[in-house]
Each structure stands twice: as structure tokens, then as C-alpha cells.
Amino acid sequence: MTQQEEPSCSTHCPCCLQESLIITDSIFLDSLEEVEIYFFRGSTELLELIALLSNIAVILEKIIIRYEPSSAFLLSKEVREEVDSMCHPNIKVEFTVLSCQKRVITIKKIASKPQRVPAAAAIKVHPLPQIDAGPLQINCSMATDVDAGARGADHITDLPDDVLHSILARLPSNADAARTSVLSRRWRRVWTGVPALSFRYDESPSSSSAQQDQLDRIDAALSGHAATATVGVERLEIDVPYGVRDARVARWLLFASRRLNGELRVALPSETWCSRSRRWPPWS
Amino acid sequence: MEVDKGKGEAEETRKVAEADRDTVTLKSSDGKLFEVSKEAAARLSTVLAGMIAGGSIDDNGTDLKQIGSEALENVVDYCNKHANSIPSAALISSSISFNTAPFKEPEEWERKFVDRLSHDALFDLVEAANFLGMERLLDVTCHKISEMMKGKSPDQIREVFNIKNDYTKEELEEIRQELAWAFYDD
Structure with a gap:
């Protein structure tokens, strides 16, 4: 990846991808810290978007790829490896099944306020990290063969957010979940996703x-x-x-x-x- | 559970097998083979159900590169135990609302199943369950982890899970103030 990209809207900007794919007004790709892609089916457009992000989003830490259970078979080992290989090693890639539970839950809509974007893909923009932000996590969550014998390894911090939410949701109260904010930077906002x-x-x-x-x-x-x-x-x-x-x-x-x-x-x-x-x- | 077959045997299996098989063979990241009932796999794992329905199951062992043999053995063990246990009403109800308990409590055998796991094995199993879309097993393992957190101070939680505190003193103080409501002792 030697290609240098202009941080502004260049010819490689996903603006030229299908319009429906990106739901956002104006974002600067190079200021993205975390990207979540919903309903991933391994389409070329999305793969191009991921490659583009890896190239120009210099502070990107994490790409979460969510797929429906029924698309699991589309995401062969090759596709996963391709995604992994095209991402910069500093970017953590997470593959997560879209939980069907979540869709069941939205029973009574009380207001037309969808925070969660239902269409093909959504990009979430987080504020820029503080300058003194700690070292980036370089672990790739797909690799499970971490040195198993190593005592004192922090396994919980590496779990995907969804799983952490599900753990915190089982604590007796929201206060218990919120208190995990003080554990470490990684935990700062986790409780709010419960x-x-x-x-x-x-x-x-x-x-x-x-x-x-x-x-x-x-x-x-x-x-x-x-x-x-x-x-x-x-x-x-x-x-x-x-x-x-x-x-x-x-x-x-x-x-x-x-x-x-x-x-x-x-x-x-x-x-x-x-x-x-x-x-x-x-x-x- | 493990069926570490020789190559010849695997070939043999392939010929005999095909359509009518009622088991699927799964292959761990370190190449070990495990057999699990097709029905249980499809019922308990949305990903395996998708693969079975989509015909992408390999009779020589479907590659699950992301799962180590110890975790996969636990997954298969769980599926088999599950197939043998009588499903309780808790498992059948699905929709979650204020009128129902927010979570399905683990059954006795499920508790025992996760209690015997080492710390590392528990976390490998959570990752495997998440990867395979095994909602119930994820419930059970998350329940166990939340039990490990319950009633503990942040310091104690850091110790249990080996979490490194990377905040500065000032930041920590700021967050504690923001979260004063959560640190109130009821």
C-alpha cells in the first residue's frame, strides 16, 4: 500500500460508490476511529471501501463487520483472510453475527428516532482521540491461538463490544455496568451500549x-x-x-x-x- | 469426541457419507476433527445452520480456522450435552420483554459445564460461541463472566481479569465525578 491518498474527497472517495451504501452527510475518512459495517455479504463495493479506509484512515482502530447468520457461508475463510490482509496491522477487524435477538426486541416504536441505521452500511464517526491516548491494541480478534499458557493475559478486553454488552447487561444494575468505565480506556463507553x-x-x-x-x-x-x-x-x-x-x-x-x-x-x-x-x- | 482420522479413513468416510449423514465434521485451527450431530449444530449455531443450509459443509472437516481444538471440543461437548438434556420452557420462549425475565437463566448442567472451565478456556469458548452465532452458549458463558464481576470493586475486577489501568490519575478522578451516580452506595 504505497499509494498516498489525499485526505479530502479524491477520486477514490466512496462518494462514487453506490449512494445507498453510505449514509452520512459529510465525514472525513481520515478522522475515523471506528467503522461498523452492517449486513456484510462480501460484496466488491464493501471490500473496496474497506481497502480505501485502510489506506487513508490513519487513526482507524477497528472495523466491525456484522453479517446475517444466513450470509455466514458467503464469508469463506478466503474472504475473511482477504479482509484481514488488506487492512493495516493496526486495524482490528471483528466479524460478528448480527444477533437475531436485537431485531426481536424492537417491539413498540415510541418515536421515529432510529439511531441504528438499518440500510446496507453505516459509518459511525467518533471524536478524535486525545493526544496522549495509550498504545493501540494490535490484537486481531480472529486469531484465537494466543499463547494459552500465558498467565495474566487480559482476555476480556479483547472481546467484541456485543459480547461485553451482553455480560454487563447481566449485572444487577446499570450502576454496576457504568462503574466498569473506570477499568481502562477501552471500557470508557462500553456500558452505554447495554x-x-x-x-x-x-x-x-x-x-x-x-x-x-x-x-x-x-x-x-x-x-x-x-x-x-x-x-x-x-x-x-x-x-x-x-x-x-x-x-x-x-x-x-x-x-x-x-x-x-x-x-x-x-x-x-x-x-x-x-x-x-x-x-x-x-x-x- | 475427537475423531482424529487418518487420511485414508477420511477418504472412506467421504465416499460413504454425502447426503444422508446426520453428523457434521468440524476442523479446528490446529487441524483436529470433531463430529457433532447435524440437528444440534443447526439448532444451536446460526452460523453452522447457515452453512448446512447453504451446502458449504465439508465432509472432510469444515474448516473453523478461528477456533482452537480445546474450544471446539467444548463447543461440540456442549452441543452433545444439549441434545441429551430435556429442553425446558425457558429455552423455548424467545421474545424478550418487560413481562418476561430479561435473560434465560442457565440450567444446572450448563452452570456445571462452564464452572469446570479454566479462565483461558472460558474466554476461548466465549469467542467460539460468538463466532459460531451460538446464542444460548453465549448466554451461558456471558452469565458466568458476569458472575465473576458481580459485587466486585473496579480494582477487584481488574485483578480477576488482568485488566491494565491505562488512565491517568486525573482522568480517573474526572470519570468518577461524572459517574458519581453509579458510585453511590445504595
Whole structure:
């Protein structure tokens, strides 16, 4: 790969690829850090795009290639090796099956806010890394024959994001998942990819100020999530056994309208909505 | 489980086999051959199901270059055990909603199955399950890993999984402040 590319839109820019292939307004390919390709079937256009990215996206760390189970047989060893070989060694290539679970989950659409792009391919742009960012991971996740005997190897950090989400989703609470942010840079944003956010309190704190603190923590979690997440949430559940002010609920609904792709459940004691002159929903 | 056949034998198998076989032969990255029931493979692995349906199964051993023999042996072992166990209601329900438990809990035998694995073997198995699109096995292994994290402080988690902290002190402090809500002790 000796060819030098202009960082701007050159003749090799994927603009000349099928328009439907790339859903983005304007991106600078050389500032991409991570690229996810959905519904990969090994087509030449996508292979060209990968080669192009490897050539000019100098800080690209990771390409995640997602394919449907039914396309697995199209992705022969040769195709995988081809993809691997055309990528710069600093780029980590991950092949992941599109989980059917994810498609099942989107049961009730509450707002037309698809964060996840359903078409042929999507490119996600992340902010530029800080200058003092640690050394890049050069491990290729397809290679499983790491020195097995090596004690103290960090296996978990190398797992694909999807798998980490599925691990974190099984922790007792979102707070447990969020705390993994402090483990290392790799873990900074992982928790925000967990598909469900759930805040469920069965017992009411004794004082009303403790209730407010609890609600403040829900709000902090939601805004923290909105600030760092690159994908939407598939389920949001808030269940508290005491009354909540309308303004707060309105904020939750605003979060849901912007970030939620799937199911919403807000459970509050019934008197919250029925009491006095308040009517819910407010537009009825 | 392992069927390390000689070349001649493999040729023989090929002639006899073809269409009617009810097993598939899988080949690990280090060239070992394993046989697994076609039905179980197709039911438990979306990738193998796709390969079987697409006719890209090689009777001499379908190459799974990404999976080492130890992990593949565990995969095959899991498939066989699974085929023998009575599927419970938990396995049949599929759609996930607020009204159902978010995850299917591992069965007793599945717990035992992952509990006996070494740390390295567990992670090799997660990668293999992910690669082969084995949702159930991924559930079981992820459950195990999350159990290893539960109730532990970040320092303890780093120790269990050998994660190297590459943050500076200042960055760590900043993140802790941002995540004050998550560090609150309920």
C-alpha cells in the first residue's frame, strides 16, 4: 500500500460508490476511529471501501463487520483472510453475527428516532482521540491461538463490544455496568451500549429528600448515557414506588424520544396521575 | 469426541457419507476433527445452520480456522450435552420483554459445564460461541463472566481479569465525578 491518498474527497472517495451504501452527510475518512459495517455479504463495493479506509484512515482502530447468520457461508475463510490482509496491522477487524435477538426486541416504536441505521452500511464517526491516548491494541480478534499458557493475559478486553454488552447487561444494575468505565480506556463507553436501562426500586426511601436523591441519580444516569453513548437504548424502564413531579417525568420522556429505539416502561403509583386537577397525558 | 482420522479413513468416510449423514465434521485451527450431530449444530449455531443450509459443509472437516481444538471440543461437548438434556420452557420462549425475565437463566448442567472451565478456556469458548452465532452458549458463558464481576470493586475486577489501568490519575478522578451516580452506595 504505497499509494498516498489525499485526505479530502479524491477520486477514490466512496462518494462514487453506490449512494445507498453510505449514509452520512459529510465525514472525513481520515478522522475515523471506528467503522461498523452492517449486513456484510462480501460484496466488491464493501471490500473496496474497506481497502480505501485502510489506506487513508490513519487513526482507524477497528472495523466491525456484522453479517446475517444466513450470509455466514458467503464469508469463506478466503474472504475473511482477504479482509484481514488488506487492512493495516493496526486495524482490528471483528466479524460478528448480527444477533437475531436485537431485531426481536424492537417491539413498540415510541418515536421515529432510529439511531441504528438499518440500510446496507453505516459509518459511525467518533471524536478524535486525545493526544496522549495509550498504545493501540494490535490484537486481531480472529486469531484465537494466543499463547494459552500465558498467565495474566487480559482476555476480556479483547472481546467484541456485543459480547461485553451482553455480560454487563447481566449485572444487577446499570450502576454496576457504568462503574466498569473506570477499568481502562477501552471500557470508557462500553456500558452505554447495554441495550436496556432499568431503574427499578421496590422500596421507597424513608425521607422525601432521599427520594429526590434517588431520582437525581436516575437523571444523572440518563444524561451521562446521552453524553457518551453512540447507540440508542432498546428498552428503558423506570419503576419507583413514590410520586414524581411532572417535570421530571417530562425529562425522562424527552430522553426516550431522543435515545430510545424500542420499549418504554414508566411505572409510578397511580395517584401520581389521577390526583386533583392533573390529567395525563397532558394533551388529552 | 475427537475423531482424529487418518487420511485414508477420511477418504472412506467421504465416499460413504454425502447426503444422508446426520453428523457434521468440524476442523479446528490446529487441524483436529470433531463430529457433532447435524440437528444440534443447526439448532444451536446460526452460523453452522447457515452453512448446512447453504451446502458449504465439508465432509472432510469444515474448516473453523478461528477456533482452537480445546474450544471446539467444548463447543461440540456442549452441543452433545444439549441434545441429551430435556429442553425446558425457558429455552423455548424467545421474545424478550418487560413481562418476561430479561435473560434465560442457565440450567444446572450448563452452570456445571462452564464452572469446570479454566479462565483461558472460558474466554476461548466465549469467542467460539460468538463466532459460531451460538446464542444460548453465549448466554451461558456471558452469565458466568458476569458472575465473576458481580459485587466486585473496579480494582477487584481488574485483578480477576488482568485488566491494565491505562488512565491517568486525573482522568480517573474526572470519570468518577461524572459517574458519581453509579458510585453511590445504595
